[in-house]
Amino acid sequence: MPPLTYDEFRECVQSAVQRFAQNWLNPQQNDAISAPPQPPVFIVAGPGTGKTTVLALRVLRHIFVDDYPPNSIIATTFTKKAASELRSRILSWGVATQQQALTQAQANGDQQTVQWLQNVDINQVQTGTLDALAEEIIANDRQPGEITPTVIEGFMARGLLRKNVMFQHGRHNSPVLQEHLGTFNRQFPGVRSFSRKLKVCHSFADRVLHDGVDLNAYLTQGQGHQILADIINDYHNYLITHQLMDFALLEQEILDRLQSGRLQTTTQQLQALLVDEFQDTNYLQEQVYYRLCQNSNAALTVVGDDDQSIYRFRGATVEIFANFANRLQAALGVNWTPYAVNLVENYRSSERIVEFFNHFISSESTFQPARVPNKQACIASANWATAQNQNIPILGMFRTNIQNLADDICTFLHDIFQGSGRTIAVADGTQFFIQRNPNGDFGDAVLLAGKVQETKPDGQPRLPSLIRQRLMDDYGVDVFNPRGRDLAIIPEVMQCLGIMLECIDPNATIQNSIPRIRQTTINTLNAWRNAGIQFAQSNPHPNLPNANSIQQFINNWANRNAPNMNNWPSEWPLLELLFTVVAWFPIFQISPEGQVYLETLARTIAEASQVSNYRSAILSGTTYDDNSVKDAIREVFEPIAEGEVEVDEEIMPYVPRAVFPIMTIHQAKGLEFPLVIVDVGSDFRTNHHTQRPFRYPNTGADVHLTEDEVANFSPVGQARQQRPPLDRAFDDIRRLFFVAKSRPQRILFLVGLTSQLRQSSPVPSIATGDLRVGGRIYQFIPAPNWTPNSPANTIALI
């Protein structure tokens, strides 16, 4: 006897959760949740169709209707952000539902159900990215005497590959290897430089595991193949023998253990597995999921949207999603037909926006074979239409140069969020008035772009940089774009690191004794030192309660002299030094970007301490003093100086509403904003061939060539090769901008340069609406008073 019937469960949720009180789910959503645990449920969910809602409720259904203990349920998502979103919904709705059910059972005097409900701990549902869960599962699976490997991230992994693998047997300058890598890495700068070669080899190592490549077969193909395979094998062996794993190895380890019948603590209790963003699953992950089910008989639910598959570079294989039914049967050897559900009702966007992104994804005829068969278009929710929202047209702003574009975007934002609103006149005479929500602020808007770097390689500013300047200078508004600038050139970061360097190694004595450190790195370190010294000379106000001046602080460090202590400590953690120095920089506490930078510095030190001989501490009074400083410079300062450390803004639980966010389309996946500005080509001044890969390719990119390189040795190779590399290159751009264009709730605003709109030979660009054959799918209709450089807007209508 189940604790609740499905109908009772549904009534409880409706009574407990305000948003479901009046509107229960639409029939398709309801189907997806009411479907019994078997057969597996396959949910194809377009943008804004409530897939997180469905996933969260299906988890709760498993608990309350199927009587699965919460800790027997695993729900994985693709990003940490999505994981925390899913978790918070499961918890808040779950606890409320539990309370409601409890109240009812008590009123009915149903003691058995009361007791059952009291024992349910929703908090034990396991949610997270597959990698995060994998780490936990492995840690829990530890056998006596076994060491749990440490998971390392990008720059650390590349460092090990460089030091311990690439320099062996002259691989770093092997012409054979170079030539071989060049066959599938054609794009500039190819594989000429060593750092580039290193990146290519590292991503190939991931590729090998993600695609399940048979290296032994691959290496027989030629001399270059052999060297590359040796590198990959050596790299993986190095990690394994040193109890280290990168993400790919971690997933491989999970699969290996599942295949050998281990991980029984997990598989014995597992009853339900729910996978979000299944379209971005790679082959290795797919095998992990199927194995988990096979070893546990768990109920499987997968959710995704092939049109939003944008992680090919991570091995994502959309065919895994599209062919779910067949692949599942083949893998599990059962004759299941999954229960398929299509979610098409879009609750996010205005009718016009839904129409627009539907058109964008469905009007390219050569793209249709890449989609799930009979893919259904989204339909704007009827709720939206009755809510008296303005159906604002898609807006476009195109200018002859990026400075004007940035200026006019900022004026537009200012009018809406700081002024009294903005009237948009459309060619047919109608007018629309745009103003902020009653409590609206810049955080209601976002700029989405393929990349958010603020400067080009030659130092010229890109759109985000000009917007940052203009918003700050004219309107006093901060931008949140922590990934836009290299950590090594943020003034406060430079000053802070410079002071730290002067503390641990005054006058760069030790730094200069480090062998084989690159001259550019030394220059950067010295630039930091100068910045730090200058900052100290400006005699900034000390924020420390009992602090001396910063100058004195540096001097004390330089002499290893502690006025308030008897002795200078024999071991001073670098992390502690960082947090002391930071007190002179309010930006690291006040500004959201500053907080991210600080967190990134701290993380770099913490990670380095895992591999450093001195655990990122500065020793004093030992024969290893200098070595500990050397180690710190090599493991912490050098990677930052070389731009290898990437900021991770995940640590920001929320971005303050008064700042204007700029983010990559990848980061925006799963998010929604009232106003979304999409950069469809602020870089595309001319029809330059080197920009084609980002707007209108004429050949497959490196990632597509790499897929083909291993296709014959990978179980997913054939499936991908259904479409040639060029088709896949086009598909990727279309999907990326489909994601971007489906983010807004009310206003979609495309921005770019007039070169894309001009009469004669406009710069071709998928994002701007070009088709592979037959011109452009949108008409850009100028507003009545539009001139290329006027602050008025062109209006893009379908």
Place this chain on the structure above:
DNA sequence: TGCTTACCACTTTTT
């Protein structure tokens, strides 16, 4: 319109 030549602008995206 056709030819020549100078000058670009590229090395994303993330667990």
Place this chain on the structure above:
DNA sequence: GTGGTAAGCA
């Protein structure tokens, strides 16, 4: 380092 675009000229 490349190789195509766009401008300039006839």
